[in-house]
Amino acid sequence: xxxxxxxxxxxxxxxxxxxxxxxxxxxxxxxxxxxxxxxxxxxxxxxxxxxxxxxxxxxxxxxxxxxxxxxxxxxxxxxxxxxxxxxxxxxxxxxxxxxxxxxxxxxxxxxxxxxxxxxxxxxxxxxxxxxxxxxxxxxxxxxxxxxxxxxxxxxxxxxxxxxxxxxxxxxxxxxxxxxxxxxxxxxxxxxxxxxxxxxxxxxxxxxxxxxxxxxxxxxxxxxxxxxxxxxxxxxxxxxxxxxxxxxxxxxxxxxxxxxxxxxxxxxxxxxxxxxxxxxxxxxxxxxxxxx
Numbered sequence: 001x002x003x004x005x006x007x008x009x010x011x012x013x014x015x016x017x018x019x020x021x022x023x024x025x026x027x028x029x030x031x032x033x034x035x036x037x038x039x040x041x042x043x044x045x046x047x048x049x050x051x052x053x054x055x056x057x058x059x060x061x062x063x064x065x066x067x068x069x070x071x072x073x074x075x076x077x078x079x080x081x082x083x084x085x086x087x088x089x090x091x092x093x094x095x096x097x098x099x100x101x102x103x104x105x106x107x108x109x110x111x112x113x114x115x116x117x118x119x120x121x122x123x124x125x126x127x128x129x130x131x132x133x134x135x136x137x138x139x140x141x142x143x144x145x146x147x148x149x150x151x152x153x154x155x156x157x158x159x160x161x162x163x164x165x166x167x168x169x170x171x172x173x174x175x176x177x178x179x180x181x182x183x184x185x186x187x188x189x190x191x192x193x194x195x196x197x198x199x200x201x202x203x204x205x206x207x208x209x210x211x212x213x214x215x216x217x218x219x220x221x222x223x224x225x226x227x228x229x230x231x232x233x234x235x236x237x238x239x240x241x242x243x244x245x246x247x248x249x250x251x252x253x254x255x256x257x258x259x260x261x262x263x264x265x266x267x268x269x270x271x272x273x274x275x276x277x278x279x280x281x282x283x284x285x286x287x288x289x290x291x
Contacts, residue, residue, distance in 0.1 A: 026052055039179055063180050091123070110152040168190075198216060
């Protein structure tokens with residue numbers, strides 16, 4: 001597309017960068033780009049630190065959530081009865097079974113909760129990373145050794161993830177570093193309380209003690225204490241959905257509103273900043289955190 005200046009190039013980044021790419025070649029490549037989209041403010045800063053991009057050419061557009069698919073009405077008591085029989089908290093982790101995702105710490109969370117006599121069941125939803133085996137066996141061994149075989153369950157892949165999330169009492173995201181963490185906004189849209197590791201871009205999504213609880217990365221005891229807070233205060237478990245739906249007057253960034261904004265983003269006649277005043281927003285963060 002060199003020499004075709006009538007065609008505007010818009011880039012979208014979904015990951016953090018760990019190395020600088022400000023050499024001559026990347027300066028030429030990114031010099032041709034008209035706009036670059038980041039997912040959060042933290043993500044934007046990371047890209048500006050590592051890419052030769054003009055700050056004025058960057059925009060923050062969060063991931064969207066389909067509110068027809070993810071909503072509290074998907075809560076299913078029949079699904080819950082598969083894993084909880086009484087007043088236990090049903091805690092869910094939706095993740096690949098990859099030790100770098102913090103799933104090993106989930107077993108320790110279960111150990112703490114059992115020591116504190118908090119009734120619970122943890123379900124880990126997902127399978128191992130394709131081509132990488134060993135994580136599931138490691139988790140199964142540690143679950144067995146800690147006497148948690150009836151408390152921490154690996155339930156594998158589920159195609160009805162919307163029902164699974166809505167049926168939880170607490171969504172736990174243990175991954176120490178995520179650029180965004182789409183499961184967080186899916187849980188918020190489903191009216192489910194959140195405990196999340198505060199690494200990567202997550203602090204731009206979860207406002208601690210307002211629409212979820214943040215803990216330091218890989219802090220198993222901290223995750224367990226956050227879950228214990230929800231157990232002690234059932235009303236607090238409702239707060240994430242209330243905060244999320246009330247932010248920005250109840251408007252949310254859905255796929256339809258995001259797609260309707262795309263023609264304006266790429267228009268030659270409209271500056272990139274036209275996205276800023278559009279009446280769309282996230283289902284995730286507080287007004288002080290999101291643009």
